[in-house]
Every structure is written in C-alpha cells, then in structure tokens.
Amino acid sequence: MVGHIPEETTSFVGRTAELVRLEQALTHHRLVTLTGTGGVGKTRLALRAARRIAARYPDGVWWADLAPLDGDRLLLATVSDAVDLSDHSPRMPVEALCEWLAGKRLLLVLDSCEYLIDACRSLVGELLAAAPGLTVLATGRQPLRLAAERQIEVGPMTADGPDALALFTERAAALAPGYPFTGPAAAAAARICRRLEGIPLALELAAAQVGHSTVEEVSRRLTSRFDVLVHSERVWPERHRTMRTAIGWSHELCAPAERLLWARLTVFRSAFDPASARSVCAGGPLDADGIGPALEGLVTKSVLSRDGDRYRMLDTIREYGRLWLAALGEEDAVADRHAEHFLDLARQADAGWLSPDQLAWYRRVGEAHTDLCTALDRLLTTAPRRALELAAVVGFFWSCCGRLREARSYLEHALAEYPVPGPERARALWALGVTVSLQGEYDTAHRLSEECEVVARQDGDREMILAAAYLAGLLALLTGRPVDARLVTDQVLTELPGGPFDSASRLRCHLVAVFALTALGKPAEARAEAERLRAGCVARGECWTRAYIDHQLALIALSTGRPWDAADHARAMLIGKREMRDSFGIALGLDVLAAALAAQGDGERAALVYGIGLAHWATVGHPQRGTPQLRAVREELERSARATAGDRAYESAFLRGATGDTEVALAEALRPGPAVGH
Numbered sequence: 001m002v003g004h005i006p007e008e009t010t011s012f013v014g015r016t017a018e019l020v021r022l023e024q025a026l027t028h029h030r031l032v033t034l035t036g037t038g039g040v041g042k043t044r045l046a047l048r049a050a051r052r053i054a055a056r057y058p059d060g061v062w063w064a065d066l067a068p069l070d071g072d073r074l075l076l077a078t079v080s081d082a083v084d085l086s087d088h089s090p091r092m093p094v095e096a097l098c099e100w101l102a103g104k105r106l107l108l109v110l111d112s113c114e115y116l117i118d119a120c121r122s123l124v125g126e127l128l129a130a131a132p133g134l135t136v137l138a139t140g141r142q143p144l145r146l147a148a149e150r151q152i153e154v155g156p157m158t159a160d161g162p163d164a165l166a167l168f169t170e171r172a173a174a175l176a177p178g179y180p181f182t183g184p185a186a187a188a189a190a191r192i193c194r195r196l197e198g199i200p201l202a203l204e205l206a207a208a209q210v211g212h213s214t215v216e217e218v219s220r221r222l223t224s225r226f227d228v229l230v231h232s233e234r235v236w237p238e239r240h241r242t243m244r245t246a247i248g249w250s251h252e253l254c255a256p257a258e259r260l261l262w263a264r265l266t267v268f269r270s271a272f273d274p275a276s277a278r279s280v281c282a283g284g285p286l287d288a289d290g291i292g293p294a295l296e297g298l299v300t301k302s303v304l305s306r307d308g309d310r311y312r313m314l315d316t317i318r319e320y321g322r323l324w325l326a327a328l329g330e331e332d333a334v335a336d337r338h339a340e341h342f343l344d345l346a347r348q349a350d351a352g353w354l355s356p357d358q359l360a361w362y363r364r365v366g367e368a369h370t371d372l373c374t375a376l377d378r379l380l381t382t383a384p385r386r387a388l389e390l391a392a393v394v395g396f397f398w399s400c401c402g403r404l405r406e407a408r409s410y411l412e413h414a415l416a417e418y419p420v421p422g423p424e425r426a427r428a429l430w431a432l433g434v435t436v437s438l439q440g441e442y443d444t445a446h447r448l449s450e451e452c453e454v455v456a457r458q459d460g461d462r463e464m465i466l467a468a469a470y471l472a473g474l475l476a477l478l479t480g481r482p483v484d485a486r487l488v489t490d491q492v493l494t495e496l497p498g499g500p501f502d503s504a505s506r507l508r509c510h511l512v513a514v515f516a517l518t519a520l521g522k523p524a525e526a527r528a529e530a531e532r533l534r535a536g537c538v539a540r541g542e543c544w545t546r547a548y549i550d551h552q553l554a555l556i557a558l559s560t561g562r563p564w565d566a567a568d569h570a571r572a573m574l575i576g577k578r579e580m581r582d583s584f585g586i587a588l589g590l591d592v593l594a595a596a597l598a599a600q601g602d603g604e605r606a607a608l609v610y611g612i613g614l615a616h617w618a619t620v621g622h623p624q625r626g627t628p629q630l631r632a633v634r635e636e637l638e639r640s641a642r643a644t645a646g647d648r649a650y651e652s653a654f655l656r657g658a659t660g661d662t663e664v665a666l667a668e669a670l671r672p673g674p675a676v677g678h
Helices: 016-028 042-052 076-083 093-101 112-132 162-175 184-195 202-209 215-231 236-255 256-265 276-280 287-300 313-327 329-351 358-365 371-382 384-400 404-417 423-438 442-459 463-476 482-495 504-519 523-540 544-560 563-580 585-600 602-620 628-645 647-659 663-670
Strands: 033-037 061-064 106-109 134-140 147-155 304-307 311-315
Touching: 016 042, 016 147, 033 042, 033 287, 042 106, 042 184, 042 304, 042 442, 042 523, 061 076, 061 256, 076 093, 076 106, 076 112, 076 404, 093 112, 112 134, 162 184, 162 202, 162 256, 162 287, 184 202, 184 628, 202 236, 215 236, 236 313, 256 276, 256 287, 256 384, 276 287, 276 329, 276 371, 287 304, 311 313, 313 329, 329 358, 329 384, 358 384, 371 384, 371 404, 371 523, 384 404, 384 423, 404 423, 423 442, 442 463, 463 482, 463 504, 482 504, 504 523, 523 544, 544 563, 544 585, 563 585, 563 663, 585 602, 585 628, 585 663, 602 628, 602 647, 628 647
Parallel strands: 033 134, 033 147, 061 106, 106 134
Antiparallel strands: 304 311
C-alpha cells in the first residue's frame, strides 16, 4: 500500500454510522474536519476510515501526527516528513511541499490540529489551492474555518448503547482475562458507561481498574469521586467536565510516585524509553529505582501506552499532567533536566559515530527528533552556548537524513544567539556549511568553510581543522574541481598525520580523497584506497562512509569494464543508505545502479531503476545531482539503455519505476536481475 497509516494497536469498536458518514463526506469534499472534545475518539475514527478508503487514492494515504508539536515551528517539516518529502533545496518549505503534492491524488490526515489551528488553516488553504488532487482529513477540537471545509462533530458513544458497553468490557477483559461480565457485574458496567457518558477514553481509563477491583467496586468509587470532582469543575462545559473528571479519578487512584511521574513525563513530546524517564524524572521522593515500577503502574492504568521498550502518553492525558507539574512548581526544573538529557544523548551519539553502534545512534537521534527540538528551544533561551553545541552535533545527523531546513534554522539561530569564538562555534559553522552545501548554496558554504577553519586554527582544534578541510573538499567535488579537492585533503592530512579511523573528520577527508582520485581518472589508485577504507569500515561497523565508498567502487568498476561488480557495490550502497533513510544517498545509488545495468546490456531494467531514481530525486527537491563526472557517465549510459531496450520498452519501464510505490520499487531494484551477457 502506498503511503503511511499508523497501525491500530487495539480493537475498533462500533462507530458504524460515523464511518459511513465520514466516508461519504470524503467522497464529496476535499477538506473534512472531525471535531469534538478530547478523548471522544476522533483519531481512532480517522485512522479506521483512512485505512478503509485507502484504495481511492492512487498516491496513498499519509498520516501526520501534530500532537507532539509545541508551537508551529516544526509544522511544515512534520507534514513534509509525513508525505515522504525530504527537500534539499533552499526554497521556501511551503513552496516545496506545494510542488511535491501538485500532481498527486492522495489523502493527507492531519491529526490533532487544535494547538496549531491558525498555522494549520493557512497551510491547508495553500495546499488545497496548489494540489487539485489533494484531500485533507483533519482532527481537532475546533474546525479550521476554511470555505471548502466539511465539519463533522464526533460525539461520545451512546451512553446506554451496546457500543459503549462493548468497548468497556473488551478493554477490561484484555486486562483481566476471563472476568465474568454477567449479573451484577454487567449492571455495574452499564452504570459506568452511563456515568462516563460513553466517552471512549474515559471508558478505557475506567476499564483499566478492573482486575485490581471488581466492576462493582469501580462503579461505586467512580460515582463518589465523580460527584466530588464534578462540583469543583463547574467552569468547564459538561462533556469536558466528564472527561476531565474521569482523568482526575484515574489520577486519584495512582500511587504518589505514579502521580509525580505522570506530571514529570509531560515534558516529553514523543515516545520515550525507561532510561530517558529515569534521567529526566528521577529526583526528590521519586528515585531512579522507582521509575520502572511507576511506569508499569501508569501503563496498567492506561495513562501510558507501551510499544516494546518505548512509552507514549495521549495528549489529553498529558494536558492534565502538565497542570499538576505547574502546581508542583517544577516546570522549569524538569524542562532543564530534559534539555540536559537530550544534549547528553547527542554527545553520546556523536562519540559513537565511528563505532559499531553508529546506525543505532543514528536511529535514536531520528526517534528523538521532536524532543531534541524541544531541548534546543529551551537551551536557546536559558543556555545559548549549550544550544550551539547541541545544534552543531545534531545538525550533521539531520543533514544526513534530509532534515536540512531544521538543521539550518537551528544552526543559524544558535550561531546568532552565541557569537563567541570557540569549539562550539567552529563545529556549528562546519555543520551549517555541510547543510547549505546539500542545498546547493555553494558560495555560502565556501564562506562558512573558511570561517570554520579560521576559528578552528585560533583554537588549535585539530578535529575542526580536519572538518573544515573536508567541507572545502566536498565543495570542490560538487563544483567540478577534483584537483582542488585532492589538494586540500592531502595538505591537511600531511599537516596533521594519523590513521584514517583516528577520528570522524579524518575519515571524511580520506573519503573526499577517494572521490577526487576517481574523478581524476586514477581508478587503480582510487580502488586501492577505497578498498582499504571499506575494510576498516566493515571491521568497525561503520555505515555512512562505507556506503559512499561503495558508491565510488561502483563508479570505478564501471570505468574499468566491470559492470556486475559495479551493480554489487551500488546495491551495497543502497542497503546502507536505506538503513539511514538518506534520500539523497539513495538517489545517487540508484543512478549508479541503473548505469551498471545499462552497461550490462539490460536496458529495460536500467530504465526501471532510472525511473525509481527520478522518483527519489523528486523527494529531495532537486534534479539529478552529484559530481559533474557522474552526470556525464549517467547521460551516456542512459542513451545506451534506451538503444538496447527500444523506445517503447524503455519508456514503459521508466514510467513504472517513476510512478510506483518508492519503497516497493527500491526493494525491486535491490534484487539482482538476470545476468544478461555475463
């Protein structure tokens, strides 16, 4: 299936009429918004409907979860990620997104718009105007108020109806298998459903108590607590009071340590693991050893959900916890611990770049993206020097996986906030230079490279002197000056002798040297050095450099008449870049694989891979790029593939690759084809 829809982790109960109504609305309207109070089931309804009607949209259904966002700074980046756009161009983000969606027929689901209502209204208006084939399904507590909008109010389940009772009993039975919902228990369950007005989240919170207590006890406690709490919440509308009271009741049933942890966990904007919870939330009466049991207690009470070793809190429940965190007077202290934790995580990821854990750290940084942004926002106001350090470290990780705009924005902001020479500034200048290089702004990158070198030499920072040389060499390669690339890396490696794996920047300089040797037409020398570096990468479990070395070995094999070796290296590169979700690297790898297939005489399969490559180049917002030498090889072998396959077969295969599901097509490209003429 094209697109991305989150998995449903629990059964879907009832809502038959609502589903039909929503599906009909999406047939006739390009913007449909589900509105309703928190906990009423808007997200689950949207999720089930999106999955049921996915076949209507040839370019897929794509889900953007906006709940983790604290402000609209990351809105465009989140939506771009959701539709698989990793734009590397310096264009305005909304312009790139509009262009990406313009020719597609797809459904975009924007879940939890309520805190970004103005920004969502503006974005959706622009997207609908630019993309005639786009349909948007939004969820929130209020409509977007656009002219094209069809609003559907989502109410609770009928309090005394079968769906509410079925939801309560199913959730309770999942936690207390074999519990008999007959006789007095069935009557008590019905009373609970009526008391909670059929609100799904409230029913799930109540169901979580079954097993620790009988249904009758849950009903009695709920009634007494409800009466007290409702009378203290009269400023809230009735349905909001019911939900708020149900959450408050669950809070009352938590142990003191669980309540404190609930409040402190609200600082996390996305999923978190137990180690992060201990680092950020331990302190005072809640020691590190108590975090694990408290987490399990909150899962049991349905305050948290768990997926493997990662935990998540629903936004409605987070809101309640944040009120308690404010009442405790701990907001600043917990935010500071959160920022320090993610700064430390970034430091560990940086230190592990040349280790066997490189890929694991890369993924960890990706998973923590929203929380890293939250940490940066905090440090920019409280500790700008530390913000600069964090932006410099994560900026390179983000550039590697295509998050160029966030990297550039935070780096520029942090450099402006802390304009003091030093190691943090040199590192940030380098990371920003890499970012703008990938956006094609070579003059700006050259200036940053020079400034980085000046600051690094003032500090005597050998690593950053090497990093500045790598950036200068990269720019030389991208602008067709391999002699300059070779010269700058040779000079710095002679000035600062050492082994290629002594540091990350030193290894990158050696990588630039290999690229330069290949471009200068020295295949034997380039191959020897590339194979030496590749062996070292394999021995250390290093993935990023190894993938680019495989790219060079593929080009060397092509230039020396070994197209089957070239295809093997191209596939090895693609496997590495797919693991790192590096769209730019995948596009480069597909180009060289297609060239290898053309050189093998398999014109039709080459056309297919060229088409897949075009689709990936579109996701980075650039036409086909790379070094000028690669472009010449690609163009020559494209003509060869067309001549071998014939125009009709070539165009058909190319179109299939360019318009299919990119993940499925990439998997097809990675499968070795028949050995034509080998």
